[in-house]
Amino acid sequence: MNPYVPRIAVIESIVDETPDIKTFRLRITDGGFSFVPGQFVMVSVLGVGESAISISSHPDDAEKFIEISVRKVGNVTGSLFRLKPGDKVGVRGPFGNGWPVDKAVGKDLLIVGGGCGQGALRPLILDVLRHRDRYGRVEILYGARTPQDLMFKYEHDVWASVPQGCLLLTVDRVPPGVEWKHNVGVVTRLFEHVTVDPANSLVCICGPEIMMHFAVKGLLSMGFKESQIYLSMERRMKCGVGKCGHCQIGGKYVCKDGPIFTYEELKLEPDKIL
Numbered sequence: 001m002n003p004y005v006p007r008i009a010v011i012e013s014i015v016d017e018t019p020d021i022k023t024f025r026l027r028i029t030d031g032g033f034s035f036v037p038g039q040f041v042m043v044s045v046l047g048v049g050e051s052a053i054s055i056s057s058h059p060d061d062a063e064k065f066i067e068i069s070v071r072k073v074g075n076v077t078g079s080l081f082r083l084k085p086g087d088k089v090g091v092r093g094p095f096g097n098g099w100p101v102d103k104a105v106g107k108d109l110l111i112v113g114g115g116c117g118q119g120a121l122r123p124l125i126l127d128v129l130r131h132r133d134r135y136g137r138v139e140i141l142y143g144a145r146t147p148q149d150l151m152f153k154y155e156h157d158v159w160a161s162v163p164q165g166c167l168l169l170t171v172d173r174v175p176p177g178v179e180w181k182h183n184v185g186v187v188t189r190l191f192e193h194v195t196v197d198p199a200n201s202l203v204c205i206c207g208p209e210i211m212m213h214f215a216v217k218g219l220l221s222m223g224f225k226e227s228q229i230y231l232s233m234e235r236r237m238k239c240g241v242g243k244c245g246h247c248q249i250g251g252k253y254v255c256k257d258g259p260i261f262t263y264e265e266l267k268l269e270p271d272k273i274l
């Protein structure tokens with residue numbers, strides 16, 4: 001299959017997650033699609049352009065549909081927001097490496113998400129739910145600006161009920177009149193509640209770079225090793241296949257070598273991104 005030629009996908013349904021994030025369920029019209037949690041697709045709107053978006057659904061469903069959760073920030077994402085069920089988009093990919101699901105077998109997992117980054121982590125969380133016996137203890141920490149900015153609210157009860165696991169939520173602020181029974185403060189404030197064993201665990205993080213910077217600092221001080229901390233990086237993408245150089249971080253291409261890197265790999269890059 002030519003990686004530069006988009007496949008046509010029909011929008012089957014759209015869920016309003018937050019005021020500026022929607023989840024689109026897409027059916028690839030020419031069949032067969034497979035991916036691993038953490039990979040992304042290049043989604044195009046005819047006549048507008050293309051954007052890199054993480055797949056937010058589970059690989060087991062990919063024969064029937066994939067989901068993408070999109071924050072409206074500009075041209076392409078704005079155009080996506082104007083589409084309706086039945087409309088068509090282009091999809092290239094999947095691209096990138098994915099979360100270390102094989103390395104995580106038998107280990108504890110700490111999943112740390114911030115804002116829209118939770119979209120890239122959801123396939124991993126769904127994998128825990130569907131294949132619970134593969135993983136040890138699983139703790140999910142998720143932070144957003146306000147309660148209404150949390151994605152996948154309709155699934156939180158299920159995430160929270162994972163045996164040998166927990167879901168801890170936090171927001172930066174609670175607007176007046178909004179009921180909120182969870183934490184307030186940045187997501188790293190939740191680290192004091194973490195009980196996974198640093199000696200036998202992996203950490204998967206996706207969110208704004210400033211959040212990932214402080215998360216890495218906190219985790220290292222808690223005894224996690226640089227090689228145990230996996231981060232999903234976002235860079236401007238064009239080709240998606242390691243040819244154009246648009247997405248480079250130091251000597252690495254985010255589209256091909258990433259988007260998921262260990263902190264051990266990233267700290268060697270000259271940009272000092274985190």
Ligand SMILES: Cc1cc2nc3c(=O)[nH]c(=O)nc-3n(C[C@H](O)[C@H](O)[C@H](O)COP(=O)(O)OP(=O)(O)OC[C@H]3O[C@@H](n4cnc5c(N)ncnc54)[C@H](O)[C@@H]3O)c2cc1C
Binds near residue numbers: 050051076119234
């Ligand atoms: C591997 C990867 C996975 C991603 N996953 C998701 C996802 O699941 N959901 C989602 O909503 N977005 C995701 N993004 C970001 C998404 O690609 C951009 O927000 C999108 O391309 C913006 O396109 P636009 O035409 O709407 O905005 P533009 O009109 O091009 O830009 C609007 C604003 O957004 C900024 N911007 C554009 N692209 C990026 C980028 N890559 N990173 C940071 N800022 C950017 C611009 O600087 C500008 O300020 C991902 C990016 C990468 C590289």
Ligand code: FES
Binds near residue numbers: 240245254
């Ligand atoms: S987007 Fe072209 S090299 Fe990564």
